[in-house]
Amino acid sequence: MSRYEYKWLDPARREFRLLHVLPENDQAPTDEAIEIVDLTSPVRCTVTHASLDNAPEYNALSYTWGDPGKTVTIIVDGAEFEATKNLEAGLRHLRRKDQIVTLWVDALCINQKDIPEKNVQLAQMREIYVQAKSVVAWLGPSDDNSEMAMKWIQEYGGRSYELNIGGVGGPRLISLLDGLDAPPDKPFDEKEMLFAADLREQLSPANSWHADLITSLLRMFKRAYWSRIWIVQELASASDLIFVCGKATASDNALYDALRLLRNFAQYQNLKWNAMVKETHFKRPTGVSLMSINTGGPINMLKFRRAPHAAPLIHIMRTFRFFSSTDPRDKVFALLGISRDSEILGLRADYNKTCEQVYTDAARRLIHAGYMDILGLVQFPKNIPGLQSWVPDLSRTGYRAPLQQRSLERKGAPGATRLEPKFFASAMKEKILLRRENTMGPEVTLTLSVVRVGVIKHVGLHWNHEKGVGQWLHELYRLSSLVQNTPENATHRAQAIWRVAVADQEIRQGVRKPRLADEKVHTAYETFKDTDLKDVNEKALGDVGLSYYCEWLQSVAKGRRPLLTEDGHLGIGPCEAEPGDFVFVLLGSDLPFVMRRESETPEKIRIVGESYLHGVMDGEIMERNPVIEHIELC
Structure with missing residues (x-):
């Protein structure tokens, strides 16, 4: 059998391809409800061309390609096509028994070997997802007890969404959980209290199913789907979204609320455990933990989907810097379609450029626009050869925590962002616009x-996780002692150590990322002023209410x-x-x-x-x- 060959697309008509997954049974489509089947016969498809100006109804597939070396043959227009194993599994699971399924699938609908076509198709990719009737997020086949995870997500995330608990953030959930132990001044809704009681029972380490449930959720959110850069645009562009894992499904809203429940309940447990350790010498349970579940990346993906306005490229780039891509150039290209300023910056996907050119061009244009914080992503060593020192290697998936976070302004102009906490080292709050000829030319210094x-x-x-907090504080004390102190400023310098250790900031508190509060500096200094700082550890800080201080210290010290x-x-x-x-x-x-x-x-x-x-x-x-x-x- 011959290999599948692509037919030319007409850019003037804004053409794109659609994949039609043929039914297992060779019968005419019916209007009756059709079951999803998973049979062993080869996946057979046909391809047609359509125009974005008058496209027929179709769904778009969001998925990860998987290992390109592991492929399965499918039949496309009577010819063989080597699909990755994960894609073939997705098509098989979505195939209907008696009905054609029409999809847009990037690996099949774009000729990946035709660079001019690829540039054109990726430029209109966002619109393809926007126009799709729905986006099917294929998380992969059933595995690692994923049925338990999906069931829990749909049930508890769905209940949270109906009660609007996840939508108002952690304080609401924590107040409900606290209300189970102490009657609140103002009674909570009975349904909310029942939900809080059920949730606490579900996630309690004392229950026999706890380890299985947490492990299933941990493995669910460790799947590659949650760390691939193209997925960000696909989810942000979807008008309707459903998550599929094997034969189990979960709604977009249920999954988002479930993630927030897991994150906020972990924070609640952390607060309560610290109190219990202090009061009763309670020991934290060993084994799997809610804190180890990767909720940050998935929450950010779904948060961008819900944002009322598109964000600037610098914000999206910093937020998803940990994500990965098969082609390192996609760490820029995958984000252009959902940024509000890619056209203003003059950036577009061009696979004729090398990775060095793509990263350098993006960095230059961001600096020219006043986004100096792109330099905060500079780290060594660099994997991409030829990059100048000031150009971040965006192919990395591991970074130090930036000393400032960029977040969306809630009350500012649409899509406006701010850097937090507020530092003003240059005492200039306005942007410094550099001369275009000084920054834009690829050969200009x-x-x-x-x-x-x-x-x-x-x-x-260097920060050493094994030696931990004590060594970090001791090293700061040692360097501080090299400065000749007067009795008047000795106390000031001793207190400064506690600010420097965490870059003078606290962990994010809702919409704020504040500087370190004076009372926390005072507490730390007064508690440990007569202690060898080598002996200070997580427990000692937790005992005096500085658990979040310790958490941020370990984050900012790494690297x-x-x-x-x-x-x-x-x-x-x-x-x-x-x-x-x-x-x-x-x-x-x-x-x-x-x-x-x-x-x-x-x-x-x-x-x-x-x-x-x-x-x-x-x-x-x-x-x-x-x-x-x-x-x-x-």
Whole structure:
């Protein structure tokens, strides 16, 4: 049998292909309800062309390709087509007994070997998903007790959605759960209280089914589907969405609420366990934990779907930086269709460009637009050869936690975002627009305006998870002690250690990401001022109500090390920072950056990474009327 060959699509008519999955039984379609079947006969399909201007009714498939080396032969227009194993399983599960199923499927409906066609088709991909009657999110075949997970998601997520518990965030759920133990001032709705009681029983570690349920949910949200970059656009564009795993289904709303329940209940348990440890020496249960379930990525995917306005590219790029793609260029291309400013930035998918060109062009255009925080994604080593130091390697799926988070403005202009917590290292709240000729030309050196803070004189040990919080605090104390203290400022510097350890910020609280509260600094200092900081651990912090402080400390410390500048500024920076590196404040940036002179071309400077320096973050350096330098980055 011959191999399937594509026929040309007419871009002028905005043509695209549709895949028709033929029924198992060779009978005319009927209007009767048809069961989904899973038989062993080969999947057979036909392909037709349609125009987006007058397209027939169809559904779109959202799925992960899976291992390209594991394929199964399907029949397309009487010819053989090698589909990945996961795609073939999805088509088989969606095939009807007596009815043709019409789908748009990227791997089949786009000629992946035709670059000009691929560029055109991907540019209209968002519209393809928008026009689809529904989007079927294929999570994969039934496995790892997925039936239990899907059933729980649909039942408890569905009940939460009906009661509007998940939609109002964690505080509502926590207040309901607290109300089970202490009568509230204002009685809750009876249905809500019943749901809270059922949920607490379902997720209680004391129940026999707890380990099986949590394990099934853990494995469900570990599936590759939840970390693939193209899925973000597919879900955001769907007018109607259903999730399918094997023969089990879950609605979009049920799954979103279920994820929020799992996240918020984990936070509730964490709070309660800390209280119980303090009061009764209660020991946390061992084994699987709600905290280990990956809810962050899936929640963000579905949150973007619900956003009333499209977000800027920088926000989407930072949010989904952990996601992966088969082609590393798709870490940019997959997000252009759902960003509100890709056209303004002048970015479009072009598979004729190398990955180095795609990443460099995106970084240049974002910097030109004033989004200096793209530099916060710079980390080493880089996998893509040829990238300059200031160009983030977006192919990475592991990053340090950025020292600021970009979030949507609830009350601002549509799609507006803000960086939190609020730092003002350059004391300039307005964007610094760089000259276009200085940033846009692919061969032109990037030149930035900066103020020199100083030179790094000492560095501490890298964050070590095994040695934990105590070593991190001790290293900051050790560096701080190298500065000659007067009795007047000794207390101030000792308190500064507690701010520097977490980059002077707390874990996100609803819509806010605040700076570290004075009372928490006071509590930490007074509790441990006579303690060797090496001995401070998670339990000790939890005992005095600083569990969230400890949680954020471990997040911000990973991939970083303490540092001290020659003029006595204590801070933290990337683990690659070394004595002799410079610290600069970039005009238009909220943060200082560690940089290094290029040994071969000393007039040029390499970016090492963003940093936090105590006494610099609120524009103190700028108040001294400093000299503004212009540096060339390489």
